[in-house]
Amino acid sequence: MRESIRPALVLLGAFTVLTGVVYPLTTTLVAQLLFPARASGSIVVVEDGARGSTLVGQPFAGTRYLVGRPSATAPVPYHAAASAGSQLGPVSPVLDSLIRTRVAEARVREGLASDVAIPADLVTASGSGLDPHLSPAAAALQVSRIATARAVTPDSVRSVLARATAPRWLGLVGEPRVNVLVANLLLDGVIAAPPSFR
Amino acid sequence: MTTHALAEFAVVxxxxxxxxxxxGTWIARVMEPGVRPLPLARVERAAWRLLRTTPEDDMHWSRYAGHILGLSVAAVLLLYALQRLQGVLPLGAGMPSVPPLLAFNTAVSFVTNTNWQAYAGEATLGLLVPMVGLTVQNFLSAAVGLAVLAALVRGLVRREASGVGNxxxxxxxxxxxxxxxxxxxxxxxxxxxxVPQTLRATRTxxxxxPLAGTDTTVSTQTIPLGPVASQVAIKQLGTNGGGYYNANSAHPLENPTPFSNLVQVVSILLIPAALCLAFxxxxxxxxxxxxxxxAMVVIYVGSTLPTLAAEQAGTPQxxxxxxxxxxxxxxxxxNMEGKEVRFGIAGSAIWATATTAASNGSVNAMHDSFTPLGxxxxxxxxxxxxxxxxxxxxxxxxxxxxxxLAVxxxxxxxxxxxxxLGKKVEARDIKLAALVVLIPSAWVLLGTAVSLHVQGGRAGIFNAGPHxxxxxxxxxSSAANNNGSAFGGLGANSAWYNTVLALAMWMGRFWIIxxxxxxxxxxxxxxxxxxGAGTFPTDGPTFVLLLVATVLLVGALTFLPALALGPIVEQMQMIVGGAS
Incomplete structure (x- = not known):
């Protein structure tokens, strides 16, 4: 092993320069040239400043807003500086009581009967705690409440949700999804159209 | 299981x-002496000069192994030092130096191609360590894997030779x-x-x-950025798996769309699959x-389908x-707990078996929240x-x-x-092969047993009971086999687990190499x-069957008793609890 000291150090030095400096910096340069908005965090900037990243969910609770998924981040939900899932196991009693509470809350909030099944994504915490999306079904459930709170027609809310919805890739891969932040910014009229980098 | 899930799986x-x-064709050309593309060939020759070596300097296997150990020890020391000095080095983004045991665990983790995450990326590391520390070891540890394989293939091909390459x-x-x-x-x-690729560390x-709390109102969100894409690319291709962010590829900035998810899951399996063809x-x-x-595809498909079915079925609870x-x-x-909407059940389950079949260990959903069978x-x-x-x-x-072992x-x-492949397999070879199989298994089972018997081991457990x-x-299992994924509830950043898992990773890597x-x-x-007439052909369906059976039997016989105490009991618990 003694004779490996010099080549090992030289190799580590060369790799550090090549793969630790040249590679990430070249990638940064090219990515910033090709996709400046996406490579910088997909930030929505309006007149009064940066309002969020279309890829990082925000907490919403008000009746006027589309409410996203539960978030397990600490100390507050959707704490972007510390992504985390709940890590609760499938038979955990803690998880069971959390989900029962959320289902009951969702039924009350949206004015649903007590036997309506609630979309799974609306009552389970995401893996990152920052999931920016909802399933179309979970969003559709909230249309009449949002329309009432904003005194607009349900159809106008539906059309906003449709504009904030992305389909499966090639109709095959992934899931259709509504971007909660984009939908709420559209509802508030902060932005007139979904950002191009969404 | 839905038609969409099967279609997505088929695409992958x-x-x-x-x-x-x-x-595979390309890698085979690279592993042999031959013509190279010019600009890179120049860099290659410059590297030889720096290293004072040439391909003609053929190494005996023991020298080859010694150099790997020497290089790896140096790499651990370097990565450890980088983390310990983060607070005083530039580009630290205001993060303090990483504590000693965590830095040790992370250094071993990346040098052994495991990339177990005891650290939480966005809360522990600035820009410097991921870039010039973690990314470099992602490349180097994958290159070491390729090199050892190249040496083994040379051994199989060469006749009466003393060296295995340089x-x-x-x-x-x-x-x-x-x-x-x-x-x-x-x-x-x-x-x-x-996926961000910038030198800016955060954006507020x-x-x-605004989020109304009990005593304060939160009105801003600080979004961690950095050179993420360059690290994630090699994290998947090099079967490393260590995330830029704590939530790894479940984080919407690390893996933003169904297409990025497809690119990443394919990247996880790509080089290992291509290597078979190069071989x-x-x-x-x-x-x-x-x-x-x-044989690999058969086992991968066979274990993905039940995982998909279990996650889609959810739980009676x-x-x-x-x-x-x-x-x-x-x-x-x-079962959407711990999963992201953009990937759904299919994208998460397909990833879970891909990342564990390959020793990648990145996750796009939280395995701790999967159903027992999932x-x-x-x-x-x-x-x-x-x-x-x-x-x-x-x-x-x-x-x-x-x-x-199969032959x-x-x-x-x-x-x-x-x-x-035309070489006699003798007693010494089988003993070495048995070592390769036994060492990680022993670490998994003994390590689990000991961890459950010491306070430090039990203290890290998050979910009660069999889970x-x-x-x-x-x-x-993850550490000793250099995977790196986790049932993330385990409090792994403790003195006990940082030490035991680092040892398991080291043994699991080098006692096999x-x-x-x-x-x-x-x-x-x-x-x-x-x-001859009695030679067992190793390129037909009979061999594939025998190979699959050998892998599964060794795995089943070694681990079924342990699995019975965990997921299998939990499955019963789920059925009984759901019925009440």
């Missing part, structure tokens, strides 16, 4: 196989011609989907609806490579709580020794060891000295024997 498998064809040349070639160009392409594809935004070319018998790849479990065109249904298959895939695709290089050299078993059945046992078993290189030396020194 087909993409891997289609891309593996040209890549480590330094192998490391430079693998990185320059395979890992770097592929990473650059994948990094740009990911940046185009929204104003929340649309076939190098031994001048492409069918030998296809046989190994077929969810159903009785009033949750919709059926998938429809407008919702994923199923968590069992990923755990078992690691326990099989990371030979189903496995790590870059390490998967195939592990699978070749199983191939030796040995076949030889026992007919009472004839086993042969593989808590699974958390510990999963952690040891050394016997594998010894095998390379042993085979290289042998004469070739012409195939």
């Amino acid at each position: 498998v087909a993409s891997v196989l289609l891309l593996a064809l040209p890549l 480590l330094w040349v192998d490391l430079v070639r693998g990185t320059l011609y395979v890992l770097l160009p592929l990473s650059f392409i994948i990094a740009l594809l990911l940046a185009g989907q929204g 935004v104003t929340l649309v609806e 076939g070319r190098l031994v001048r018998a492409p069918r030998q490579g296809w046989a190994l790849l077929t 969810l159903r009785s709580a009033g949750v919709e479990l059926a998938a429809s065109p407008t919702q994923p249904g199923g 968590g069992l298959f990923p755990m078992w895939l690691m326990q099989l020794g990371e030979v189903v695709f496995g790590g870059v290089g390490s998967g195939l050299y592990g699978m070749l060891v199983f191939a030796l 040995f078993l076949a030889g026992l059945m007919v009472g004839r000295t086993p042969e593989y 808590g046992f699974s958390e510990v078993l999963y952690a040891l 050394v016997p594998v290189l010894a095998l390379a030396g042993s085979f290289g020194g042998k004469r070739a024997v012409p195939p």
Whole structure:
């Protein structure tokens, strides 16, 4: 092993320069040239400043807003500086009581009967705690409440949700999804159209 | 299981196989002396001069192994120092230095190609350590895997030779011609989907609806950025798996879209799959490579389908709580706890078995929250020794060891000295092969047993009951087989787990590399024997079947009792609890 000291150090030095400096910096340069908005965090900037990243969910609770998924981040939900899932196991009693509470809350909030099944994504915490999306079904459930709170027609809310919805890739891969932040910014009229980098 | 899930799975498998064809051919050319593209060839020759070596300096297996150990010790020291000095070095983004045990665990984790995450990226590391520390080891550890494989293949091909190749040349070639160009392409594809690639560390935004807390109101959100795409590209291609963010590829900035998810999951399996085909070319018998790849695909597909079914079915607990479990065109249904909407059930389950079949260990959903059976298959895939695709290089050299065991078993059945690729497999070779299988298994089982008997081990358990046992078993399985994924509830950043898991990672890596290189030396020194009437052909369906059976049997016999105490009991618990 003694004779490996010099080549090992030289190799580590060369790799550090090549793969630790040249590679990430070249990638940064090219990515910033090709996709400046996406490579910088997909930030929505309006007149009064940066309002969020279309890829990082925000907490919403008000009746006027589309409410996203539960978030397990600490100390507050959707704490972007510390992504985390709940890590609760499938038979955990803690998880069971959390989900029962959320289902009951969702039924009350949206004015649903007590036997309506609630979309799974609306009552389970995401893996990152920052999931920016909802399933179309979970969003559709909230249309009449949002329309009432904003005194607009349900159809106008539906059309906003449709504009904030992305389909499966090639109709095959992934899931259709509504971007909660984009939908709420559209509802508030902060932005007139979904950002191009969404 | 839905039609959509099957279609998405078919897209993943087909993409891997289609891309593996040209890549396998290319890797085979890179592993042999030959013509290189000019600008890179110049860099290669410059590297030889710096290293004062040439391909003609052929190394004995023991020298090759010694250099790997020396290099790895130096790499651990360097990465440890970088983390310990983060607070005083530039580009630290205000983060303090990493505490000693965590820095030690993370250094071993990245040098051994495990990338176990005891650290939480965005809360522990600034820009410097991920860039010039973690990313570099992602490349280097993958290159070491490729090099060891190249040495083993040379051993199988050469006759009465004393050397197995030149480590330094192998490391430079693998990185320059395979890992770097592929990473650059994948990094740009990911940046185009929204994975950050910038030198800015954070961006603060104003929340649309301020969050009213009990005593304070939160009105801003600080979004961690950085050179993420370049690290994520090699994290997947090099079967490393260590995330830029704590939530790894479940984080919407690390993996923003269904397409980025497809790119990443294909990147996880791509090089290990291509290596099988490269192997076939190098031994001048492409069918030998296809046989190994077929065995891998069979086990991967066979364990993904039940995982998909279990996650889509969800749990009786969810159903009785009033949750919709059926998938429809407008919702994923199923067990969505710990999963992201953009990937749904299909994208998460397909990833879970891909990342554990390959020794990648990145996650796009939280395995700790999977259903009992949905968590069992990923755990078992690691326990099989990371030979189903496995790590870059390490998967195939592990699978070749199983191939030796398979021909040995076949030889026992007919009472004839086993042969593989025209070389006799003798007693010493089988002893070395047995070591390769036994060492990680022993670490997994003994490590789990001891962890459950000491306070430090039990203190880390998050979920109660059999699921808590699974958390510990999963952690040891992951570390000793160099995977790196976790049942994340386990409090792994503790003195006990940082130490035990670091040791498991080190042993699981180098106590396999050394016997594998010894095998390379042993085979290289042998004469070739012409195939006779009693030679068991190792490129047909019978061999594939025997190989799959060997891998599964060894895995089942070793780990079934332990799995019975964890996921299997939990499955019963789920059924009984859901009925009450």
